[in-house]
Amino acid sequence: MLMSRFFIHNVFILFILAHVVFADPVQRFPKPDFESGYERPILQTPDPRALTLEYLDVFVLVAALSLASYFALRKRSRRHIFVLMVFSLIYFGFWRKGCICSIGSVQNVVYALFSHAYAIPLTVVAFFAVPLIFTLFFGRTFCAAVCPLGAAQDVVVLKPIALPGWLNQMLGIIPYLYLALSVLFAATGAGFLICRYDPFVGFFRFGASFNLILFGAFMLLLGTVVARPYCRFLCPYGVLLNWMSRLSRKHLSITPSDCINCRLCEASCPFDAINKPVEAELHEKREKSIRRLSFYLVLTPVIILASGWGGSLLHIPLSRSHFSVRLAKEIKLQDEGKLRLATDETDAFRASGKSTSELYAEARDIQRRFKVGGWIFGGFLGLVFSLKLISLSVFRKQEIYEADRGDCYSCGRCFSYCPVGKEGVDLEKLKEKAEDKAKFG
Amino acid sequence: MRQTKNDKFLTVTIIVLSLAGLTYFGVSAIQSDHRIQRDNPFEYNIDNFAQSGASYLSYEQVHDFPLQADQAHALGVDDWDRIYVSDGNKIDMYDEQGRLLQSATAAGFIRALDVDVNKNIYLALESAVDVLDSTFTRQAMWPDLGSLAFLTSIAVGDTDVYVADAGQQVVWRYDKAGHLLNKIGEKDDSQDVPGFLIPSPYFDVLIDSDGYLWAVNTGRHQFENYLPDGSLRSSWQKSSMSIDGFSGCCNPAHAAMLPDGAFVTSEKGLLRIKIHNAIGELQAVVAMPDQFDNDADAVEVAVNSKEQIIVLDAKRQQVRIFQKKEGPT
Amino acid sequence: MAEKTRREFLKSGANTAAALAVGGVAGLAIGIADRGKLVWQLDPELCIQCEKCATNCVLPESAVKCVHSYSMCGYCDLCSGYLEPGAKSRDTGAENQLCPTGAIQRTFIEDPYFEYQIDKELCIGCGKCVKGCGAFGNGSLYLQVQHDRCLNCNECAIARACPAQAYKRVPAETPYILRGEEAGRYAASI
Numbered sequence: 014m015l016m017s018r019f020f021i022h023n024v025f026i027l028f029i030l031a032h033v034v035f036a037d038p039v040q041r042f043p044k045p046d047f048e049s050g051y052e053r054p055i056l057q058t059p060d061p062r063a064l065t066l067e068y069l070d071v072f073v074l075v076a077a078l079s080l081a082s083y084f085a086l087r088k089r090s091r092r093h094i095f096v097l098m099v100f101s102l103i104y105f106g107f108w109r110k111g112c113i114c115s116i117g118s119v120q121n122v123v124y125a126l127f128s129h130a131y132a133i134p135l136t137v138v139a140f141f142a143v144p145l146i147f148t149l150f151f152g153r154t155f156c157a158a159v160c161p162l163g164a165a166q167d168v169v170v171l172k173p174i175a176l177p178g179w180l181n182q183m184l185g186i187i188p189y190l191y192l193a194l195s196v197l198f199a200a201t202g203a204g205f206l207i208c209r210y211d212p213f214v215g216f217f218r219f220g221a222s223f224n225l226i227l228f229g230a231f232m233l234l235l236g237t238v239v240a241r242p243y244c245r246f247l248c249p250y251g252v253l254l255n256w257m258s259r260l261s262r263k264h265l266s267i268t269p270s271d272c273i274n275c276r277l278c279e280a281s282c283p284f285d286a287i288n289k290p291v292e293a294e295l296h297e298k299r300e301k302s303i304r305r306l307s308f309y310l311v312l313t314p315v316i317i318l319a320s321g322w323g324g325s326l327l328h329i330p331l332s333r334s335h336f337s338v339r340l341a342k343e344i345k346l347q348d349e350g351k352l353r354l355a356t357d358e359t360d361a362f363r364a365s366g367k368s369t370s371e372l373y374a375e376a377r378d379i380q381r382r383f384k385v386g387g388w389i390f391g392g393f394l395g396l397v398f399s400l401k402l403i404s405l406s407v408f409r410k411q412e413i414y415e416a417d418r419g420d421c422y423s424c425g426r427c428f429s430y431c432p433v434g435k436e437g438v439d440l441e442k443l444k445e446k447a448e449d450k451a452k453f454g
Numbered sequence: 455m456r457q458t459k460n461d462k463f464l465t466v467t468i469i470v471l472s473l474a475g476l477t478y479f480g481v482s483a484i485q486s487d488h489r490i491q492r493d494n495p496f497e498y499n500i501d502n503f504a505q506s507g508a509s510y511l512s513y514e515q516v517h518d519f520p521l522q523a524d525q526a527h528a529l530g531v532d533d534w535d536r537i538y539v540s541d542g543n544k545i546d547m548y549d550e551q552g553r554l555l556q557s558a559t560a561a562g563f564i565r566a567l568d569v570d571v572n573k574n575i576y577l578a579l580e581s582a583v584d585v586l587d588s589t590f591t592r593q594a595m596w597p598d599l600g601s602l603a604f605l606t607s608i609a610v611g612d613t614d615v616y617v618a619d620a621g622q623q624v625v626w627r628y629d630k631a632g633h634l635l636n637k638i639g640e641k642d643d644s645q646d647v648p649g650f651l652i653p654s655p656y657f658d659v660l661i662d663s664d665g666y667l668w669a670v671n672t673g674r675h676q677f678e679n680y681l682p683d684g685s686l687r688s689s690w691q692k693s694s695m696s697i698d699g700f701s702g703c704c705n706p707a708h709a710a711m712l713p714d715g716a717f718v719t720s721e722k723g724l725l726r727i728k729i730h731n732a733i734g735e736l737q738a739v740v741a742m743p744d745q746f747d748n749d750a751d752a753v754e755v756a757v758n759s760k761e762q763i764i765v766l767d768a769k770r771q772q773v774r775i776f777q778k779k780e781g782p783t
Numbered sequence: 784m785a786e787k788t789r790r791e792f793l794k795s796g797a798n799t800a801a802a803l804a805v806g807g808v809a810g811l812a813i814g815i816a817d818r819g820k821l822v823w824q825l826d827p828e829l830c831i832q833c834e835k836c837a838t839n840c841v842l843p844e845s846a847v848k849c850v851h852s853y854s855m856c857g858y859c860d861l862c863s864g865y866l867e868p869g870a871k872s873r874d875t876g877a878e879n880q881l882c883p884t885g886a887i888q889r890t891f892i893e894d895p896y897f898e899y900q901i902d903k904e905l906c907i908g909c910g911k912c913v914k915g916c917g918a919f920g921n922g923s924l925y926l927q928v929q930h931d932r933c934l935n936c937n938e939c940a941i942a943r944a945c946p947a948q949a950y951k952r953v954p955a956e957t958p959y960i961l962r963g964e965e966a967g968r969y970a971a972s973i
Contacts, residue, residue, distance in 0.1 A: 045651070045858050049893040053853040054900065058959045058968070059931035061822045110934050117937045122812045131952070132817040142809035149802050174465055205938035210483065218934065220843045224482050231475030238465045257805070260798045336948060357833045357946035364749040364831065365947070496834040496883060496909035498918070500868045651895065653857020654921045673857060674895065693861055695869045702919020703857040723863065723919030 067136045070105075070113055074143055074159065077101055081158035082151035084425070085265045091425035097158040098167060106161030111217035115140045115155070116162065116250040117208045119192070120199035127200040144250075148257040152264040156244060156254060156422035165213045166241040167424065169233050173240040173283030181285055182401065184246040189397045192249035197386045201379055203335040207249060240283035244422065255419040265416055265423045268431045272413035275443040276450065278430040279414065286420035287427065291411045302408065309403050317395035324391020328383035332376075335383075341376035344369055503724055507697030510728070510739040513763065517775040519552025525563075528577075529754035529766040529773075532569040537756075537764060537773055540564035545577060545586070550758075552773065558590035566618075568610040570630075578605040578617055583632070596632040604655055611661040614682060618669065620657040623650040625669050627682065638684040639669060647686050648674065656707035656722065656752065662715055672704035677717065677734065690734035697728070698736040707752035710763070718763055722752035727763065727776070740776050741765070821952040823939045826960050827925035829949035832910035832917070836926055839944040840908075846932035847908035847941065849886070849901050854964035855923035858896035864916030864924045865889055865899055881915055883907070903929070923963065930958050 077097060084093040105111070118141035125133035144155035156163045176184075195206045208214075212229040215221025221229075235242050244251055258264070267278050267287070274290060281287070332338045336358075343359050346352035348369065362372065416427070432438040523541030530538040536555065537548045542563055547556045562579035569575050573588035581603035583596040599605070604621030614635070615628040625638040641649025650657065651673025660668040666687060667680045676691035692699035700706050706719035715732040718740065727740035740763050746753065750769035758764055763776040825836070825847070836847035860873055865887050870879035875889055886905035890898045901924075908926055916924040942950030953960070957969040 045653075045896055047893060047896065051892045051896075051898075054898075056850055056852060056961070056965050057903075058850075058927075058961070059929060061820070061930035061933070061935065061955045061958050064820050064955060067820055112934060112936050114937070121937065122808065125812050125815055126808075129815075132815060132821070133812055134820050135813065135816045135818050136820070138809055138812045138816050141812070142805055145805045146802065149798060149805070172461070172465065204943060208936065208938040209943075214841075218841055221841055224479055227475060228479040228483075231472040231479070234468060235472035235476070238468050257801055260794065260801045262795070262798055357831060357835075360748075361829075361831045361833075361947035365829070494834045496837065496911045498832070498868075498881070498911050498914035500918070503868055651857070651859075653859060673859060675861070701861055701868075702863045703859040703861070703921060705919065 067113075067134070070109065071136050071139045071143070073104060074115075074140060077104075077159045078144060078147045078155060081154035081423070082147060085154050085157055085423040086151055086263055089265075089269065089425065089428050091428055094158045094423075094425045098164045101159050102161050102164035102168070104161075105159070106165060106213070106217045111161060111211065111214040112208075113137070113140055114162075114211075115144050115160065116248060117205060117211070119250055119253070120195055120205045120207055123196050123199040124202070124205075128202055145253060145257050148254050148261060150262050152261045152418065152423050153254050153258045153421065154265075154423045156251070157424045160244075161217065162211070162213050162248070163241060163244050163422065165216065166233065166236045166243060169236045170240040170283050171237040174238050175280070175285055176239065178285075181245075182405065186397065186401065187246050188249055188252045190394060191247055192252045193390045193393050195249050197331070197383070197390045198334065201332070201335060201382045201386055203332075203379075212243060241422070245284060245420075258421070259419045261418065264418055265421065265425070267414055267416055267427045269434045271433070272415070273433060273440055273444050274413060274447060275432060275440070276414070276447045277432060277443070278427045281427040281430040282416075282421075283426065284420060284422060284424075286417045286422070288411050288415050288417050290413060291409075302406065305406055306403065309399065309406060313396070313399040313403075316399045317392045320395030320398070321388045321390075321392035324389070324394070325384055325387040327391075328380060328387040331387065332380045332383040335376075335379050337372065338376045338379050341369075341372050344372060500724060503695055503697075504743040507726070507728070507736075507739045508742065510697065510736060511742060512738045512779055513727075513740040513776045514779050515741075515745075515774055516762070516777045517550070518772050519548070521546075521771045521773060523768075523771055526766055526768040526771060527754075528564050528567045529756050529764065530567045530569050530575075531756040531758045531764055532573060533571060533759065534573075535758040535760070537758075538567055538569060538575065539766060539773065540567060540577070545575065545590075547590075548773070550775075556590050558586055560584045560586075561595060565605050566607045568608045570610040571612070574610075576608050576610050576615060578608040580604060581621075583608065583615070583617060583628070585632070594632055596628070597634075599626070606655050607658040609659045609661045609667070611665050614661075614665070614667075616659045616661065616667050616669075618657045618659040620652045620655045623652050623657075625650075625659055625667065625680075627667075627684075635682075636684055638667065638680050639671075639678070645685050647684070648676075648678075653703040656704040658707070658709045660709060660711045660717075662711060663713060668709075668711070668717075670706060670709050672700075672707065675700040675705060677709075692730070692734050697739070708754050710755045710757045712757055712761060718755050718757060720753050720755045720765075725750060725752060727753070727755060727765065738778075817954070820955040822928070822930060822935055822955050822958050823933060823942060823950055824928050824953045824958060824960050825926060825941075825945070825949045826951065827922070827927070827949075827962060829947045830910070830913070830926055831947045831949075832914040832926075833946055834909045834911075835944045835946070836941050837907050837909040839941045841934065841936060841940050842932065844932075845908040845941075846929050846934070847926050848903050848906040848929050848932075849908065849910070849912060849924055850927045850959075850961070851899060851901050852923045852925070852961060852963035852965045853898075855921050855962055856899065857921060857923075858892060858898060859920070860895050860897055862889070862897065862899060862916075863919035864912040866915075868915070882912055883909060887912060899924075925962060927959055927961070 080097055084090055118137050121133050121137045122141050125131050148155060198204055198206050212232045215226045215229050232243055278287060340358050340362055343352060343356060344362060347359055432440060432443055521539060523539060525542035526539055528540035535550055539546050543560050545558050545560060545564060546554055548554055560577045560579060561584050564577050565580060566578040567575060575586040577584040581600060582598045585594045587593045599619060602621045603619050605617055606620045607618035609616045613629060615630060617626040619626055624640055627635045627638055629635060639650045641647060650671050653673050656672050658670045662668055669678050671678050674691060675693040676689055678689040679687040681687050695701045700721060702723045705721045707722045708720040710718040712718060716737060717730045719730060720727050725743050725746040728736060729738040729740060731737050747769045754766040756764040765774040767774050837845050840846050865881060866873060866879055867881045872879060884905045884907055886902045888900045888902055892898050910926050913924050913926055916922060939950055961968060
């Protein structure tokens with residue numbers, strides 16, 4: 014690995030030297046001899062943002078994650094989380110203009126692993142991995158107070174409504190689709206979808222295309238009643254965080270000690286991420302559910318294969334999103350006389366001196382990658398769908414009110430609803446009330 | 455009760471409104487992925503100039519032949535109308551039909567060439583002159599002109615050889631044995647020599663029928679006629695974007711001469727070939743910009759004994775031969 | 784109780800496995816990673832001056848602007864990068880200027896030389912002068928991403944729209960692809 018880095022570096026130096034030494038004769042041409050003592054001005058080339066500041070970003074990320082985890086798990090303070098969230102919104106959002114971002118970094122990592130030409134900066138790897146590691150220890154505290162996209166939506170949650178369970182489940186599949194598609198695009202070099210359709214980056218930069226601003230604006234508008242719609246129904250990084258959070262060593266809890274099932278926190282979560290107690294007995298016979306489960310288990314490989322095949326069928330239309338494939342098609346149509354119009358792209362290609370056979374070979378290679386990727390893409394979605402089916406059909410015992418480890422953003426809204434440990438609260442009375450309520454509706 | 459009803463109404467409105475907006479975005483995102491046809495408000499448009507001069511067009515292409523040369527650069531014609539084309543370090547001789555007659559390899563990249571009455575071939579390399587005899591055997595290699603030199607043209611007369619050095623912005627005068635006699639064209643106000651202004655490596659020299667040097671001062675769009683001692687004999691200048699002149703920082707990029715002393719000029723930028731008479735008036739247009747590829751470099755030109763214009767189109771890897779149209783035009 | 788410890792054990796194992804997976808992917812990425820930073824730049828050799836730099840940047844005023852390699856410039860009076868084709872006269876009259884925003888300043892130096900400077904405040908990066916300079920002149924005018932303006936987006940919007948695919952990520956230590964003697968500025972630093 015070190016070797017390859019060296020190699021890339023050296024090739025780059027050679028390239029630069031070659032450019033200077035063997036440059037076009039036009040470039041090494043003597044300037045006029047001035048007699049008036051005139052001196053040529055120096056071409057100004059402003060430097061990019063310093064590397065140390067990039068490392069500062071990583072430091073801020075780690076610090077913010079540590080604080081967020083401390084606030085959510087130890088201090089149990091929504092107010093502190095909120096303040097930190099606003100800070101992150103300002104720092105990572107408005108100050109850093111939403112670009113450097115953990116959500117997008119997924120693509121950089123995938124692109125680096127599949128393309129030898131791209132040497133991913135270490136800071137980007139950090140932005141990818143550090144939140145995941147933190148989540149493995151403390152749950153999704155990244156979502157709570159560090160992610161600027163989450164923060165932008167969190168501050169506009171006004172009158173959240175609870176979505177029906179089936180709708181939540183169905184919309185919850187979209188992030189998997191988005192993740193799979195983004196990974197496929199990044200791996201084939203077709204581009205970074207997540208960055209392309211980032212709804213809030215336009216606000217962070219105070220400028221974007223009209224459509225993107227519109228997208229962000231409607232996202233925020235929807236976010237006033239359907240809380241954090243991007244996080245719940247789009248965010249591809251959220252899929253990874255969800256997985257990590259399910260396996261996390263520690264996690265925020267609604268109550269500081271034992272849940273008394275008082276039901277006060279029931280409606281406190283705007284994200285429908287609180288698991289409610291379910292009645293102990295099943296409504297259906299055990300054999301029936303076992304039969305259904307085994308049926309689903311047998312069905313799983315079938316679904317995976319079928320949807321993998323379906324994904325591979327999509328490789329032609331999907332591959333058209335790649336620049337070279339689209340160019341190859343245009344060149345081919347032009348050469349066959351079916352396309353009269355020349356585009357800037359075809360003109361640039363013809364001026365480049367590259368042969369069409371080279372371009373076609375490149376396009377075929379990309380299509381081949383899309384075909385393999387299409388199988389994996391489809392198979393992955395099939396697996397996700399099957400697991401969802403299985404998880405819905407498995408009965409899980411739930412005795413107390415508890416944050417759903419996968420879906421909970423650790424925002425801490427529920428803390429204040431829990432009466433346990435608060436002074437002057439008659440817990441017994443609350444418990445009775447809740448039981449009454451359960452009995453009589 | 456009323457309040458909740460209002461609330462519900464508001465919630466539903468917000469959801470419906472935002473979903474409509476998001477759908478609009480989704481549709482437009484998919485549509486915008488299709489390639490938009492070019493519509494450049496900042497187009498650098500010289501179409502008007504590219505089309506002007508059609509009324510002067512009095513030549514037509516009569517023949518062309520392909521070259522196996524992806525580094526074609528220099529062009530020459532001898533008194534027997536054989537065509538010499540360089541390809542990198544290689545020099546090839548063709549007959550008029552395009553049959554390859556003979557080849558040889560020079561000591562470096564050939565930037566310009568000329569052939570004398572004895573069929574000796576003078577090849578200007580980047581900073582030295584390589585001389586081959588009629589059997590394509592090396593006769594001499596003249597001393598190197600140093601690292602500043604960048605030769606762009608060579609003209610061989612009966613006794614003198616003029617070499618254009620764009621790097622040092624002078625013309626070197628040699629005898630045929632390769633002895634350096636003097637340099638011509640350094641700025642000298644007392645002699646009214648303006649000095650060559652060569653912003654890029656396009657700097658051509660010619661010898662007229664009286665044996666005098668003509669140098670193309672491309673930065674000034676000026677043709678300058680010199681005595682062998684370096685004093686200026688005469689000059690004419692035509693700076694203009696329109697058809698009757700030359701524009702840009704270094705035009706005409708290449709030139710050749712007809713027996714009557716008229717100049718065949720080849721330009722870059724707006725690729726075209728024209729003929730100006732001995733005092734610079736536009737006489738005819740040989741080829742218009744639309745007869746060349748868009749992104750091609752200026753073409754080398756030469757004249758054969760039939761007063762045909764020989765053109766080296768390096769981009770198309772062709773030699774193209776133009777001839778005056780018959781009858782009234 | 785045994786049930787519970789087994790569950791705890793499984794969970795801890797899964798947690799460790801996930802940590803290893805994240806660590807593994809990150810490790811692979813670190814293996815090919817660079818400690819430096821990458822920035823976007825366009826290769827002037829590939830540029831076709833389609834104007835997309837001016838209109839596709841996420842910034843309202845593009846981060847791409849024209850630069851001038853003075854070492855290559857011919858300092859010509861009849862500058863095809865400065866003057867409108869067919870300009871009536873060679874002066875600074877607005878009707879004679881090619882630049883749509885008048886961002887090129889022409890200054891007389893000495894006969895017959897004129898200096899041309901780009902006013903970066905005014906330049907919008909449309910590349911019109913670049914095309915003019917490249918067609919008739921030396922190509923001393925060309926476009927470059929200005930790193931005091933560029934936000935360094937993860938996916939550069941201009942790079943995506945560039946019909947010549949002239950954009951690439953370059954190391955931040957060599958953030959410009961310059962021409963002429965100016966090109967040596969970054970060759971020396973590595």
